[in-house]
Amino acid sequence: MSAQASTAGQPALTPNALTVLEKRYLKRDTSGKPLETPSDMFRRVAETIAEPDKKFDKKADVKKLADRFYEMIVSFDFLPNSPTLMNAGRELGQLSACFVLPVGDSIEEIFDAVKFTAMIHKSGGGTGFSFSRLRPANDLVKTTTGVSSGPISFMRVFDTATETIKQGGTRRGANMGILRVDHPNIMDFIMCKADQKLFNNFNISVGLTEKFMEAVEQDEEYDLLNPRDKTKMGSLNARKVFQRIVNQAWENGEPGIIFLDRLNRDNPTPHVGEIESTNPCGEQPLLPYESCNLGSINLGRFVSEGAIDWSRLKGVIHDSVHFLDNVIEANKYPLQQIHDMTHSNRKIGLGVMGWADMLILLGVPYNSDEAVKLGKKVMQFINDEGHAASRDLGQKRGSFPNFIGSTFDKKGALPQRNATVTTIAPTGTISMIANASSGVEPLFAISYVKNVMDGTKLVEVNPTFEQLAKERGFYSAELMEKIAEHGTVHDLDEVPADVRRVFVTAHDITPEDHIQMQAAFQYHTDNAVSKTVNFPNTATIEDVENVYMLAYKTGCKGVTIYRDGSRDEQVLSTTKKE
Ligand code: UDP
CATH class of the missing domain: 3.20.70.20 (Anaerobic Ribonucleotide-triphosphate Reductase Large Chain)
Structure with missing residues (x-):
């Protein structure tokens, strides 16, 4: 999983991640043959996004910054949204999601x-x-x-x-x-x-x-x-x-x-x-003609010896805000109106992926009060440090041009480079690249099949689980197959009770647990939180009504639900239905 990603300058890519990159992200020739490797791509992104520093400081050490950005991306500590990976340093140059x-x-x-x-x-x-x-x-x-x-x-x-x-x-x-x-x-x-x-x-x-x-x-x-x-x-x-x-x-x-x-x-x-x-997945409210670029910190990478490494997290938050502010400069906008609106508010959306991974590594079940409390604390830290980074940039580069008359101005706040700093994106593809759990979602299943474009099907098994099963001696091919059938381990006696307790999936937890976690992250997020509340097929209309009301009462900005099997096509599904 993400915690194993390389920090030696080369990305540790799963076969699935490599397939996605080769199909859709890497530069290719007309016959479809890749013209760059994944590390070339990450280098292209890091160099392009470091370059704007020169605009603000002629003596900026852009090479050193590019190395720092590269390290942060290649290790999967942080990834920008897909358009930045695909288009930075290329002719199209459109970097926002x-x-x-x-x-x-x-x-x-x-x-x-x-x-x-x-x-x-x-x-x-x-x-x-x-x-x-x-x-x-x-x-x-x-x-x-x-x-x-x-x-x-x-x-x-x-x-x-x-x-x-x-x-x-x-x-x-x-x-x-x-x-x-x-x-x-x-x-x-x-x-x-x-x-x-x-x-x-x-x-x-x-x-x-x-x-x-x-x-x-x-x-x-x-x-x-x-x-x-x-x-x-x-x-x-x-x-x-x-x-x-x-x-x-x-x-x-x-x-x-x-x-x-x-x-x-x-x-x-x-x-x-x-x-x-x-925007389409609901996490980014914007004014007409505004665009926003997103980026996500991979929380599974910030657990060291069973505890959160807050000081390393702080460093990556500051670099991520710097990175996302530079994306606004490096971006080629599809319309003049969008260029102007985006430059005058300078919204960015820093969020997270790998939240479920972090909880597993800390031994905390997703559906526990402790997890909800911790979610609030982690997001408060990211929001506070993110805003501190944006203020630092504001002092060096000036506030966003619409600052005068903004709510920051009315509160008498210090210079602020970005009108918003935090957003929780779904991280649908980037979490797959980083082999992390997506956004703030629980694991969807311990093993599942993901349908990607062109009808390709990719089988995903949670790597932490596999590793743990081997270490603890309960690994067997038959058991892995059985888990793939079930999509959950909660009723499998072959799996030790303490492992079952932590490896909860989207369907093991109640819709109320989903909302409580969404609300916990919303509490310290400037924009909104992308989250799907999963219901079993047997859920009643009243169950859905209760969740919509609970989202209202707990301060969420919106809610999206999905009742298993209620649509013909599902993006994610357990192998059972294939
Ligand atoms: N998005 C899109 N098409 C897609 C996937 C995403 O336009 O196929 C946009 C949409 O605005 C969504 C945002 O990108 O809300 C972020 O989605 P996600 O985090 O899943 O993107 P990733 O960076 O992982 O590809």
Whole structure:
């Protein structure tokens, strides 16, 4: 696992990681033959991202910094998001994973957004949109005296465009579609993915307001408003709408929910604009035309002799913030508006992967109070040190240009280089490269099959478990097969009880445990936390409802659930279902 990664200048790659890199990350010739090795790639990234230091200090030792960045990446202490690995130092040069685009209420604005989406997807980025500004279906169109087809029908155009681009074979285009709960077409939106053939390039979330949540609690009606002029177009019972959302999520995992007022309560630059959407996986709220680059620290690498190595962690946090701030400079943006917005807020998203690995190495079960407490503590440390690093940069390089009038300015804070510093990304691919558990998720299974692009299937076995089984003398090929069948060890007597206690998987723990961990990390994260709450197939609609309410009550910014077997296609699955 990650803790075994090399620090001698060469990456310790699993065969699966090598396959992913060769297929999608390394420079290749026209016949598809790699033109660089993985260490060449990491070197290319480190050198490109060290270079901007010269802008701020003519005497900067860029070579030394590149060596430091290289060491941090090649050892898998830290990895930037995929577009930075793929594109740094190359012609495309687009380094961000997350974008939000505005969708205005006119044909010109809608199709501008479609074009901008295509440009972003080509470069490996994901896009989020709010469709809440679009007039509802059957509303008047003045210039033609016809009627509008409404937000859901326009979403189809984005979906089709995404399907067609497929990101040039590197990454599938990903979109987030958000509609405010007070939009007159909200019921159609909630149901728009009920047919599993539709909107496969979209994640959808309903934008909930505090007013709506209060109406749910009081079992009251709330108003539906025409976005054009805010006139009332009807009203609905809030509890019924909430239940429809929950029913649909139980049925096939969507829609998710996001709490719009919470995103805006934490908006550091309300004087620049209102947050109406997040990126595709929900962890990064952004203003229209903003982009953000993410990076994740691999926590499994910071356990030494059964304890967290805080001082080494601190050093890597500071270097990671430096790295991500430099990415903003080295980035080639697909649009001038995006360049300008990103440079004026300078948001970065430092997060973690390997949280479950860290807990296993510390001997703490994921579903314990101790783990929740520790999660809060680790994230507080990363957030505090991350902000300290951003202040240091602010002193040397100046604050982000929108600082005056920002919430930092109003609090009388010191210079701050970045409007946000922390985000917990899913780390879907980079955790695979680093052979770490993803984000703040528990292990999905001790052994599972992962479907990647082109229908390739990769078998993953948790390496710490395998190593431990060998050391403790309970390893056998038959047992490993049995575990792959089960996807869990919790009911296998062949595995010693203390090992079973620590090797819990997503399905061994309750949905409430998932939410408690999400809330623990959210507490000290500027942006949001990407997390999927897994339910067994037998979960009831009430179980889902309780979790949506718990997410609200524990201060989460949104929630995404998945009930096993509720969708035809699953990204991750245990071997049992193959
Ligand atoms: N993303 C995307 N397409 C993908 C995977 C990810 O556009 O196929 C974007 C999306 O905005 C997501 C973000 O990248 O929220 C981060 O995803 P993740 O951490 O899984 O990316 P990684 O860096 O591991 O590839």
